[in-house]
Amino acid sequence: IAGITQAPTSQILAAGRRMTLRCTQDMRHNAMYWYRQDLGLGLRLIHYSNTAGTTGKGEVPDGYSVSRANTDDFPLTLASAVPSQTSVYFCASSEAGLAGSNEQFFGPGTRLTVL
Amino acid sequence: GQNIDQPTEMTATEGAIVQINCTYQTSGFNGLFWYQQHAGEAPTFLSYNVLDGLEEKGRFSSFLSRSKGYSYLLLKELQMKDSASYLCAVEDSNYQLIWGAGTKLIIKP
Numbered sequence: 001i002a003g004i005t006q007a008p009t010s011q012i013l014a015a016g017r018r019m020t021l022r023c024t025q026d027m028r029h030n031a032m033y034w035y036r037q038d039l040g041l042g043l044r045l046i047h048y049s050n051t052a053g054t055t056g057k058g059e060v061p062d063g064y065s066v067s068r069a070n071t072d073d074f075p076l077t078l079a080s081a082v083p084s085q086t087s088v089y090f091c092a093s094s095e096a097g098l099a100g101s102n103e104q105f106f107g108p109g110t111r112l113t114v115l
Numbered sequence: 116g117q118n119i120d121q122p123t124e125m126t127a128t129e130g131a132i133v134q135i136n137c138t139y140q141t142s143g144f145n146g147l148f149w150y151q152q153h154a155g156e157a158p159t160f161l162s163y164n165v166l167d168g169l170e171e172k173g174r175f176s177s178f179l180s181r182s183k184g185y186s187y188l189l190l191k192e193l194q195m196k197d198s199a200s201y202l203c204a205v206e207d208s209n210y211q212l213i214w215g216a217g218t219k220l221i222i223k224p
Contacts, residue, residue, distance in 0.1 A: 035214075042119065042202070042214035043158070058117050058211070090157060103148070106157035 002026055004107035006091050012113045013081050019061045021076045021110050023091030026031040032074040033060075033104065034066060042092065049074060081114045088112070117141045119215035123202050126221045127193055135188045135201050135218045143208020149177050149188045150202040152217065158202055161188070191218075198222045 007022045030051045035043040038092030049068040065077045078085055088111050092104040118140045126134040146165040150158040162180035164170055176189040188201055200217040207213055
């Protein structure tokens, strides 16, 4: 049982390039999330999806897009990367999505550096 | 606005007890979570409180006072492996988690 996997583990990217971070879960969770984590700041929600086929904007959505074509996959795309998007990106999932104890399970993270 | 406050860093001695506080102001409240995050790793779930009072789970306990917008995580019999960051998160009225910046706990022998 893998839980949540993310790829790549780390990436160095030139500014202006397009990049997709992959996230797959095998727990059949309804909800999935993308966060970024920067030093001295809490986890900040970029985008979320409460169920397959729907997505929503979080606290810091600008410059990012997501899709949720099926239950398992939730890719995050940076259309044109900028240095301020240098961060550690975590994908997470939860069973509930809308109500109840919304315990979230996290992937191992992707460390992204934009030069 | 929404705000979660916790101390940036704390130091404690192996075998001792430490209390990490968290205060919050959020738009709605549907529960409070504590997560542990070791350096370079993903956060992992520790506890969840939705009603006032103390929840005990082995060496870790978490307390909640909704009227005061306050929680704490209590770690007993500290071990070196407890050196980590501890993240407080509140589930708001939209069922999204609002995260504090985390408290880095340093354990000394």
